[in-house]
Amino acid sequence: MKxxxxxxxxxxxxxxGLxxxxxxxxxxxxxxxxxGVVPLATGVLRFCPVYPLLGINTRKIE
Incomplete structure (x- = not known):
């Protein structure tokens, strides 16, 4: 998981989520x-499984 x-x-x-x-x-x-467990988990893990399917990445490229 990236x-x-x-x-x-x-x-x-x-x-x-909270x-x-x-x-x-x-x-x-x-x-x-x-x-709310879903957005909480994706926030804590920094990975959203739907984003790769849609080609989205909100993380800054370093």
Whole structure:
């Protein structure tokens, strides 16, 4: 797995993932909030499996 998620993208994914999980835990959005695990995992791992299929890479080339 080669990293393909950039810094801003990563930060937004982690924030959205945590927010969805928190909303689910408080009962505001129900069980659907656990879908936040997906953006959280892709943010933490810095890899999105859909990006290579679409030819997207938000990570800066060093």
């Amino acid at each position: 990293a393909n998620v950039g810094t801003l993208d990563r930060s937004l994914r982690i924030a959205v 927010m969805l999980i928190a909303l689910s835990l408080t009962g505001i959005v129900g069980l659907w909030g656990w879908i």
